[in-house]
Amino acid sequence: LRLKCLLVERDVTNLLEKSFQNKKSNLTHSEKETLDELCRNKDIVIKPADKGGGLVIMPRALYNHEVFRQLENTSYYQALPSDPTTLFQSEIEKFxxxxxxxxxxxxxxxxxxxxxxxxxxxxxxxxxVHKTLVNPPGRPIQLYQMFIRMLYWQLWPLPHCILTFHIMKV
Known part of the structure; x- marks a missing residue:
C-alpha cells in the first residue's frame, strides 16, 4: 500500500510539472512589457468595469475624486472615531x-x-462605464462582508459547543 501511494504521488508530481512546463503566455513580448508598464504607472487605476467584463483604466485623480464623493454621502457612510478592528481582535482574544x-x-x-x-x-x-465613458460614476464595493467572514473563519476551528457556550452566556 505504501509503495502504491508513493507511485501515485510521483505520477501526480510529474503530471503537475509537465502541465506547468507546457503553459505558454498568450501575450507577445511587447504586450507583456506594455502591461508591466501600465501596472507600474502610479498615475492610473486599473479596475474591472461594473458590467460587461471589461477593464477600465482611468486617471488616479479622477478615481480618487469619485471615491471621496461616494464616502462623503452621509446617508450611507459615517466617519468612525477609530478603527474598530483592534476592538474586534481584542474581543476575539478574550473569547x-x-x-x-x-x-x-x-x-x-x-x-x-x-x-x-x-x-x-x-x-x-x-x-x-455602461452609463457614461466620461467621468463614470462608481459602484461602491465594501468588503465588510468579507471582514465579517474572516472573523467567522478565525473562530471556525473552535468546536460548536464552545460557540454555543459563549452565546448562551451572553
Whole structure:
C-alpha cells in the first residue's frame, strides 16, 4: 500500500510539472512589457468595469475624486472615531482565552487561534462605464462582508459547543 501511494504521488508530481512546463503566455513580448508598464504607472487605476467584463483604466485623480464623493454621502457612510478592528481582535482574544480557561480548547489550539490576524475591510469602486465613458460614476464595493467572514473563519476551528457556550452566556 505504501509503495502504491508513493507511485501515485510521483505520477501526480510529474503530471503537475509537465502541465506547468507546457503553459505558454498568450501575450507577445511587447504586450507583456506594455502591461508591466501600465501596472507600474502610479498615475492610473486599473479596475474591472461594473458590467460587461471589461477593464477600465482611468486617471488616479479622477478615481480618487469619485471615491471621496461616494464616502462623503452621509446617508450611507459615517466617519468612525477609530478603527474598530483592534476592538474586534481584542474581543476575539478574550473569547479564546476564556475558552482556554474553561479547558474547552488546548494550549496548542489557543496559540493557533491567537496567532491569526485580521485584515481591515477595504472600500473601492468599480466604474460604471455602461452609463457614461466620461467621468463614470462608481459602484461602491465594501468588503465588510468579507471582514465579517474572516472573523467567522478565525473562530471556525473552535468546536460548536464552545460557540454555543459563549452565546448562551451572553
Amino acid at each position: 479564546i482565552q476564556e475558552a482556554h480557561f474553561h479547558q474547552l480548547i488546548s494550549d496548542k489550539e489557543m496559540r493557533y487561534l491567537l496567532n491569526r490576524s485580521l485584515t481591515r475591510p477595504v472600500f473601492y469602486i468599480v466604474p460604471k
